[in-house]
Amino acid sequence: MQTLKLDKHDKRDLILAKGAAVMMRRGYHGTGVQEIVQAAGIPKGSFYHYFASKEDFALAALASIYQPRLQRYAQALSNADKAPLARILDYYRDLQAYFSQPQGVQCHCFIGSLSFEMSEAVPAIGEHVAAVLDESVRLLAACLREAQQQGALAAEEDCDNLALFIANAWQGVLTRLKVGNDLAPLNAFVLRLERLLQP
Structure with a gap:
């Protein structure tokens, strides 16, 4: 052979x-x-x-994992077949379904782990983590603004702030999943997101 x-x-x-x-x-x-x-x-x-080093590997791993994830996020949030708020809700409901599977709750957030351990010790890792998180907020804010333009969000809503709030809450969910293997924070996040975004 x-x-x-x-x-x-x-x-x-x-x-x-x-x-x-x-x-x-x-x-x-x-x-x-x-x-x-x-x-x-x-x-x-x-x-x-x-x-060149383990640090170099970690930076390359961040790029290899999160570049495709950001691309999928961008595609999901720009799907013209769905209303903007439905795109956001469906994306996080799909993640809820994934993490609810037996193997899903065992998954860990690579970006969260690296940010806690290495952001201060290795500035390049901290900068890369921040860039990934900032891009996810930017994509979400753009989708929220589209909803606002269509009248699905109040005209006075600060879409950048709302996007940052949702993204930060999601990172908190991932941390709780890693710490406790408990789906309650995830389910609470999706429920609150539905109440926040549904007209």
Whole structure:
């Protein structure tokens, strides 16, 4: 049987995927390069071929995880087949359904873990985390403004502030899920969001 050889991009993606999964579970400080390469099934030297350090790996992992997530968020919030507020509610209801599955509640928020552990120690990580969070707020605010223009939100509503409030509340939900494996904060968030956004 012939062994499948990975090209350099595939191998880098493999290291990112497997290593990020370990770092999500164990945190930045709880994960060493040895754990990353063991998860990826590669020799330690291959890690340093693609990443200068564990910090460099964490930055690359942030980009590889959150760039596609931001793209999906942007697509969901710009879906012209739905009213703007329905797009927001459906997005978070889908996340509620996902986290309600047996494997979902075991998931951890990579960006939350890194921000708690490393934002002050490594400014580049803090800046990347802030950029991801700021972009998610910007996308949400744009969708809220569209709803406002259509008369679904009050004209005096501060859409930037509302978007920031929702995004911060969601980050709190993710923290509670990691700490307690309890769906109550998630369900409370969705219920409050429905009351906040439904006309």
